[in-house]
Amino acid sequence: MTSGAAKAKIAAGMQASLCEYHENLYDLDQHDLIPNGVWTFEELLTYGEQSKRCPYFTVRRMISYCNIIIYSFHYLLDPKIAERVSKELSKDCIVIFDEAHNIDNVCIESLSIDITENTLQKAAHGVQKLGETIDEIKISDSQKLQDEYEKLVRGLREADEARQEDAFLANPVLPDDILTEAIPGNMRRAEHFISFLKRFIEYLKTRMKVLHVVSETPGSFLQHLKELTYIERKPLRFCSERLSYLVRSLELTDVEEYTSLKEIVIFATLVATYEKGFRLILEPYESDTATVPNPILRFACLDASIAIKPIFERFRSVIITSGTISPLDMYPKMLNFTTLIQESYSMSLARRSFLPMIVTKGADQVAISSRFEIRNDPSVVRNYGNILIEYSKITPDGFVVFFPSYLYMESIISQWQTMGVLDEVWKHKLILVETPDSQETSLALEIYRKACCNGRGAVLLSVARGKVSEGVDFDHHYGRTVLMIGVPFQYTESRILKARLEFLRDNFHIRENDFLSFDAMRHAAQCLGRVLRGKDDYGVMVLADRRFARKRNQLPKWINQALLDSESNLSTDMSLTNAKKFLRSMAQPANSEDQEGISVWTLEHLKEYQEKSKIHPNFAETAEEGNKSELPKDVAMWDVDLDDLDSLDDEDFAMTSD
Amino acid sequence: MAGKDDEDTCYVCKSSRYLNPEMRFLINTECYHKMCSNCVDRIFSYGPGPCPYPGCDKILRKNKFKEQLFDDIGVEKEVDCRARVMKVYNKTEQDFDSLEEYNAYLEEIEDLVFSLVNGVNVSEVEAKLEAQRAVKTEPRQPKKDIGGVPATPFTPFNGDRGANTLIALSDSLHDPLNEKLIDQKEFSASGYVPQVYYRRALFEAFMGICCFIDAEKTRPIETT
Numbered sequence: 001m002t003s004g005a006a007k008a009k010i011a012a013g014m015q016a017s018l019c020e021y022h023e024n025l026y027d028l029d030q031h032d033l034i035p036n037g038v039w040t041f042e043e044l045l046t047y048g049e050q051s052k053r054c055p056y057f058t059v060r061r062m063i064s065y066c067n068i069i070i071y072s073f074h075y076l077l078d079p080k081i082a083e084r085v086s087k088e089l090s091k092d093c094i095v096i097f098d099e100a101h102n103i104d105n106v107c108i109e110s111l112s113i114d115i116t117e118n119t120l121q122k123a124a125h126g127v128q129k130l131g132e133t134i135d136e137i138k139i140s141d142s143q144k145l146q147d148e149y150e151k152l153v154r155g156l157r158e159a160d161e162a163r164q165e166d167a168f169l170a171n172p173v174l175p176d177d178i179l180t181e182a183i184p185g186n187m188r189r190a191e192h193f194i195s196f197l198k199r200f201i202e203y204l205k206t207r208m209k210v211l212h213v214v215s216e217t218p219g220s221f222l223q224h225l226k227e228l229t230y231i232e233r234k235p236l237r238f239c240s241e242r243l244s245y246l247v248r249s250l251e252l253t254d255v256e257e258y259t260s261l262k263e264i265v266i267f268a269t270l271v272a273t274y275e276k277g278f279r280l281i282l283e284p285y286e287s288d289t290a291t292v293p294n295p296i297l298r299f300a301c302l303d304a305s306i307a308i309k310p311i312f313e314r315f316r317s318v319i320i321t322s323g324t325i326s327p328l329d330m331y332p333k334m335l336n337f338t339t340l341i342q343e344s345y346s347m348s349l350a351r352r353s354f355l356p357m358i359v360t361k362g363a364d365q366v367a368i369s370s371r372f373e374i375r376n377d378p379s380v381v382r383n384y385g386n387i388l389i390e391y392s393k394i395t396p397d398g399f400v401v402f403f404p405s406y407l408y409m410e411s412i413i414s415q416w417q418t419m420g421v422l423d424e425v426w427k428h429k430l431i432l433v434e435t436p437d438s439q440e441t442s443l444a445l446e447i448y449r450k451a452c453c454n455g456r457g458a459v460l461l462s463v464a465r466g467k468v469s470e471g472v473d474f475d476h477h478y479g480r481t482v483l484m485i486g487v488p489f490q491y492t493e494s495r496i497l498k499a500r501l502e503f504l505r506d507n508f509h510i511r512e513n514d515f516l517s518f519d520a521m522r523h524a525a526q527c528l529g530r531v532l533r534g535k536d537d538y539g540v541m542v543l544a545d546r547r548f549a550r551k552r553n554q555l556p557k558w559i560n561q562a563l564l565d566s567e568s569n570l571s572t573d574m575s576l577t578n579a580k581k582f583l584r585s586m587a588q589p590a591n592s593e594d595q596e597g598i599s600v601w602t603l604e605h606l607k608e609y610q611e612k613s614k615i616h617p618n619f620a621e622t623a624e625e626g627n628k629s630e631l632p633k634d635v636a637m638w639d640v641d642l643d644d645l646d647s648l649d650d651e652d653f654a655m656t657s658d
Numbered sequence: 659m660a661g662k663d664d665e666d667t668c669y670v671c672k673s674s675r676y677l678n679p680e681m682r683f684l685i686n687t688e689c690y691h692k693m694c695s696n697c698v699d700r701i702f703s704y705g706p707g708p709c710p711y712p713g714c715d716k717i718l719r720k721n722k723f724k725e726q727l728f729d730d731i732g733v734e735k736e737v738d739c740r741a742r743v744m745k746v747y748n749k750t751e752q753d754f755d756s757l758e759e760y761n762a763y764l765e766e767i768e769d770l771v772f773s774l775v776n777g778v779n780v781s782e783v784e785a786k787l788e789a790q791r792a793v794k795t796e797p798r799q800p801k802k803d804i805g806g807v808p809a810t811p812f813t814p815f816n817g818d819r820g821a822n823t824l825i826a827l828s829d830s831l832h833d834p835l836n837e838k839l840i841d842q843k844e845f846s847a848s849g850y851v852p853q854v855y856y857r858r859a860l861f862e863a864f865m866g867i868c869c870f871i872d873a874e875k876t877r878p879i880e881t882t
Contacts, residue, residue: 153761181757182757182758182761184761184764185760185761185762185763185764185765185766185768186764186765186767186768187768188761188765189765189768191772192765192768192772195736195772198730198732198733198736199733199736199737202728202729202730202733203728205728205729206727206728206729228727228737229737229740230737230740230741230744
């Protein structure tokens with residue numbers, strides 16, 4: 001293992017083992033560790049194995065030399081990770097958040113922590129272990145601890161590069177909120193810090209014993225903590241930093257045991273740093289009906305703008321984009337920024353390749369809805385069942401169904417079973433169900449794909465907020481019809497959601513219902529978008545709920561535009577006629593040349609476009625809209641925005657939706 | 659970790675929670691040995707007595723028994739010790755000139771608590787606490803010398819418009835009606851004093867002058 005400590009030993013002439021893969025990196029120029037090109041993780045791994053160089057450190061050192069980096073949101077938004085990975089990006093970088101419809105949830109998750117009793121027990125064990133190690137080291141090598149202590153007394157911060165690379169724990173708070181003064185005196189000595197941690201963990205354990213729901217602000221939590229254990233706010237803020245020092249000076253290599261402790265310490269630092277926009281919620285029971293307590297202490301971030309603020313401050317151009325990011329004006333409110341450009345584009349397609357329809361009533365004219373009061377009515381369930389049966393008859397190959405929640409899916413499936421709906425579907429298609437278990441789901445997906453490929457066809461029953469709705473594509477024959485059963489609202493009794501709604505109302509003036517409906521519609525749009533993954537793809541989108549008719553304005557522009565007024569309030573049988581017609585016409589062989597010039601460009605088109613845009617700069621933007629015939633009308637509109645475009649350099653944010 | 663059996667059974671009377679679900683366990687801050695509330699009532703109701711645990715000869719009093727707050731007795735003990743120390747060592751960061759001094763002070767507290775908990779140099783610590791208690795009884799010194807109380811009267815804008823008076827006050831006012839009244843007995847008998855009248859007249863005339871609210875608001879507040 002190569003670590004700062006091992007290197008120091010070698011420098012002092014002692015024996016220590018180093019990692020060959022890491023040391024080989026020093027043979028090369030530090031800015032030229034891999035050849036130029038496009039690298040994926042697999043390629044990096046094989047390259048690292050061949051050349052015996054550590055791929056991990058190659059990436060970490062080369063990241064500042066890359067032209068384009070594609071990585072997960074967390075690398076930028078989660079301060080624990082961003083501190084290590086994205087620290088060296090220059091402020092001229094253009095940051096693009098793609099598929100950003102969920103960006104507020106990522107922001108919130110990156111600053112939220114859940115603590116269970118299990119975590120606390122493991123953390124207590126970790127502290128115990130740490131204490132024992134300290135006692136051992138006190139006997140064998142007391143100088144080490146003394147050195148650390150003296151460094152802390154002098155208030156030194158280490159800037160040693162080799163040490164930074166194996167830092168145990170990065171500060172979990174945002175860069176602006178890190179205190180830059182010396183570690184407080186009451187945790188400078190290792191044993192004092194251990195007793196500090198013990199007290200804090202014992203306090204949390206005591207809190208967990210409470211058998212009613214507690215929801216409090218960080219301020220009141222800290223006050224109570226101080227009354228009981230004399231732990232002040234300031235040392236608590238330094239907790240994570242201090243632990244990281246300690247682990248480093250004890251030269252601990254086996255850090256697995258301390259993961260839970262790390263979580264507790266991160267919690268400590270966060271709770272002491274942030275006063276506003278956070279809430280502590282203690283839930284003693286898992287569900288309302290449970291009798292055996294299983295307490296969870298949730299430290300929930302309610303304000304998505306906290307985590308994203310440093311990004312807006314640091315980078316000059318930030319683009320937030322997604323296929324299903326609508327309504328656009330909700331995002332600037334939630335993330336607390338002003339957009340420079342805000343645009344919604346329609347789709348540039350040569351033919352009408354998807355058919356969105358809102359089905360509001362069954363064939364018997366009974367209104368269908370997943371509203372809580374009527375969702376289990378036999379007539380509603382039967383009508384949903386009929387939709388499923390009829391569409392599984394007419395849909396070729398793959399058919400995806402989304403439910404608002406696992407709970408509702410389970411109850412409706414069992415009712416369908418007794419009604420004989422599933423037997424009927426079975427005649428036409430294989431039935432597969434998504435479960436919360438990710439392994440089961442991936443198996444189901446695999447079989448689903450197989451069934452679609454060999455012509456048997458399959459129905460996938462899945463959940464709007466599940467794994468299937470987010471990451472999995474159902475392109476071409478994998479998904480010809482997508483059916484949304486009900487509006488996918490969040491579980492409104494959740495205390496975290498309630499706290500967040502309250503926060504949004506008080507601080508950003510977003511009404512509860514507006515947010516809930518926005519959130520439901522973005523998930524619905526996300527689900528619908530699963531079937532249309534390319535220009536030659538086609539599919540039917542059925543929104544089966546009475547409430548969709550009023551919410552159609554909240555759908556992304558490209559779906560809303562394709563949704564004809566005549567198709568926004570259909571009954572099952574009418575929608576079936578439309579879908580049949582649509583599928584029949586789409587199944588005709590398509591001439592790929594028809595698309596040329598509209599949704600697919602050849603080199604000539606591109607050149608022509610460049611010529612035109614030289615003469616008339618505004619043309620560039622209109623062409624993207626894909627309707628050249630309307631050019632004169634659009635120019636005026638774009639003129640306004642282009643002025644803004646010029647000032648993009650000194651201003652910050654653009655926002656688009658494609 | 660103590661076993662389940664251990665946690666729910668009183669060491670003294672061996673009764674368990676199984677038979678008495680209402681059972682409460684109490685501890686004494688002298689020795690931190692756990693016993694049930696029934697035992698405490700039984701043994702210590704008639705006055706102080708020795709701890710029933712073998713080998714522990716501490717004399718316990720009933721009023722010192724309390725309910726255990728933390729699972730870990732060590733932490734419980736530490737928090738109690740800390741409470742004692744913090745009662746005396748209660749300076750805040752504002753009481754110190756520099757951060758280093760404050761940090762050193764914090765560390766001193768930790769050291770005291772540490773030795774109290776582990777029973778090292780207890781007498782020394784007690785002496786220190788006693789000394790600190792004596793210091794504490796003195797009135798706390800303000801951090802910086804304020805430099806004399808300003809002579810000018812209080813104004814609502816936290817500061818003054820200079821101690822020098824801008825006008826010379828004469829002690830009489832020429833007012834024919836008033837001058838006539840001064841000499842009349844019936845007025846002076848009822849407590850009429852011309853100076854009071856002058857003062858009031860002056861106040862009413864100049865009320866609000868010399869105080870410009872906007873300017874006062876923008877003036878930096880002086881802490882002296």
